[in-house]
Amino acid sequence: xxxxxxxxxxxxxxxxxxKTGMSVMEGAVKSGVPGIDADCGGACACATCHVYVxxxxxxxxxxxxxxxxxxxxxxxxVQANSRLSCQIRIADDxxxxxxxxxxxxx
Amino acid sequence: MSDGSIDLRAEAxxxxxxxxxxxxxxxxxxxxxxxxxxxxxxxxxxEDPVHLHxxxxxxxxxxxxxxxxxxxxxxxxxxxxxxxxPSITIxxxxxxxxxxxxxxxDPPKHDVQRKTVSPIVSPANxxxxxxxxxxxxVKTLDELPIxxxxxxxxxxxxxxxxxxxxxxxxxxxxxxxxxxxWSDVATGGLDSGLFTTDDPESERRAxxxxxxxxxxxxxxxxxxxxxxxxxxxMLAHGEATRNMDRMEYLGNLLLLIVGGNDTxxxxxxxxxxxxxxxxxxxxxxxxxxxxxxxxxxxTIRWQTPLSNMRRTATRDFELGGKLIKKGDKVLIWYASGNxxxxxxxxxxxxxxxxxxxxxxxxxxxxxxRCVGNRLAELQLRILWEEILPRFPEIRVLEEPRRxxxxxxxxxxxxxxxxxxxxxxxxx
Numbered sequence: 001x002x003x004x005x006x007x008x009x010x011x012x013x014x015x016x017x018x019k020t021g022m023s024v025m026e027g028a029v030k031s032g033v034p035g036i037d038a039d040c041g042g043a044c045a046c047a048t049c050h051v052y053v054x055x056x057x058x059x060x061x062x063x064x065x066x067x068x069x070x071x072x073x074x075x076x077x078v079q080a081n082s083r084l085s086c087q088i089r090i091a092d093d094x095x096x097x098x099x100x101x102x103x104x105x106x
Numbered sequence: 107m108s109d110g111s112i113d114l115r116a117e118a119x120x121x122x123x124x125x126x127x128x129x130x131x132x133x134x135x136x137x138x139x140x141x142x143x144x145x146x147x148x149x150x151x152x153e154d155p156v157h158l159h160x161x162x163x164x165x166x167x168x169x170x171x172x173x174x175x176x177x178x179x180x181x182x183x184x185x186x187x188x189x190x191x192p193s194i195t196i197x198x199x200x201x202x203x204x205x206x207x208x209x210x211x212d213p214p215k216h217d218v219q220r221k222t223v224s225p226i227v228s229p230a231n232x233x234x235x236x237x238x239x240x241x242x243x244v245k246t247l248d249e250l251p252i253x254x255x256x257x258x259x260x261x262x263x264x265x266x267x268x269x270x271x272x273x274x275x276x277x278x279x280x281x282x283x284x285x286x287x288w289s290d291v292a293t294g295g296l297d298s299g300l301f302t303t304d305d306p307e308s309e310r311r312a313x314x315x316x317x318x319x320x321x322x323x324x325x326x327x328x329x330x331x332x333x334x335x336x337x338x339x340m341l342a343h344g345e346a347t348r349n350m351d352r353m354e355y356l357g358n359l360l361l362l363i364v365g366g367n368d369t370x371x372x373x374x375x376x377x378x379x380x381x382x383x384x385x386x387x388x389x390x391x392x393x394x395x396x397x398x399x400x401x402x403x404x405t406i407r408w409q410t411p412l413s414n415m416r417r418t419a420t421r422d423f424e425l426g427g428k429l430i431k432k433g434d435k436v437l438i439w440y441a442s443g444n445x446x447x448x449x450x451x452x453x454x455x456x457x458x459x460x461x462x463x464x465x466x467x468x469x470x471x472x473x474x475r476c477v478g479n480r481l482a483e484l485q486l487r488i489l490w491e492e493i494l495p496r497f498p499e500i501r502v503l504e505e506p507r508r509x510x511x512x513x514x515x516x517x518x519x520x521x522x523x524x525x526x527x528x529x530x531x532x533x
Binding site for chain 1: 179182183213217220221224228229462464465469471472473475477480
């Protein structure tokens, strides 16, 4: 199973194995990784599963939908590598993905 | 206090299930004033979750009621089909009194206006405000009488949220209760008892003009000074807002006043009522105060301070097997979605440590999601962080008086008594 590394804002790392097809958000929530709230439960409707995708991985996570772009537009501290983790589906080519969490979800 | 309310609820349930489906009218203010809308919502969820009310149910005509969690989510996140213009309430704007505000706008104008004010509730700014919020809560709680009945709504909920709002606007402190009044006037119906003459609509408009005149003086002060961190300065200097006309300024002011005041105020009162009705949950919280954030989310779900939002279809759209026509008015009932057993386990119960307490609809979802949600949570969290060490119990003396509104699930008053203070803090 592909592994994803979640890095909390203060630096704690969590390496989690995810089944393909799961979202990066679900992987964190189901394993109790702190730092991702996911208020809407994965509907791309709240921007509280915001992550920064580590260098070199952004393209592999796929393109953002118009809705994700809209929701990120209202999130805090958005950068070029910002994604909503409920919108990143795990596939084999994402094995080794690294995402960092913002200071807080907003 | 509960016997009468139990009778009322049983009676409402019997009535809700006995009447023909087409007679159920969720726009009937009485259902909300008496807190008896629940069985009607439940029946619609089960039997007709995308339901068309006939034109005679409301002065502004026919409307759809969407009552299931998933359908509400589908509408709320589809802002292209379900527009927030021209209004986000069941009432249509009056031709001669239109109040543009960004909650009732679609992109792109909504986006730029919202972004003008959203920095005030950024995480960094909330951190800065936290000590001030705490000191005010401490002062308010420490001044409460012990063993003597008082109105929790006026002494605590209104006072704290009005102070907060005055700070956000940098509003003259001694005049701050004007904000409470304008908030009530903006949301109260003409039959709410707020108005005293035989022409309540003119009275209402006159008070709202007074509001915008007062705020125009503040605008003029701020626009001629360097930009600073309060909402009026942000609006006066913001590119997307600095050229607003008088009605648009008033509309956005009312949005910020109601959004920043009424909702948190009623959830504060709701938290006291919920704990009074669920003493086992209070014990759980007292034994484990780290549950406060989870309790805050559960209270926001349980209270659902805005029972619905209205959208208007921009084209024909099929939802739940029904055809919603272009131009139709659609009410998404957050209060119902938050009690939908297919989305939330045991939704009738108030459970402060439920598994996913944040998965509620009270803030809405999608691009119009409540901009101040973190500030609301912060105020409620601090309130309970300061209540727990002080008071073992806050006893509700009788059923609270609820406001007669289809939109606002709120309390006009709620008499309580605090029997004693905890020994450690009793000096």
